[in-house]
Amino acid sequence: MISTVYSWCFDCGTLHATRINRPRTCTGHQANLGYTPEEALAAKHRTFGDANQWHELPSHHQQRITANG
Numbered sequence: 001m002i003s004t005v006y007s008w009c010f011d012c013g014t015l016h017a018t019r020i021n022r023p024r025t026c027t028g029h030q031a032n033l034g035y036t037p038e039e040a041l042a043a044k045h046r047t048f049g050d051a052n053q054w055h056e057l058p059s060h061h062q063q064r065i066t067a068n069g
């Protein structure tokens, strides 16, 4: 059963795990990427390459990721 979603946080430069239906503990710019850490990291590299921080993201990616709490 899926209970956690993994997202890359471009403000912290790390992966965050968030329980589904719970508020995020970080309000940074995050992209939801998968339901396991491995899946999320693979999707992150596929989509964003080596960019780990917000300033490394091209603007077309920045426009699709919003900060949320």
Ligand SMILES: [Zn+2]
Binding pocket: 009, 010, 011, 012, 013, 016, 026, 027, 028
């Ligand atoms: Zn964060």
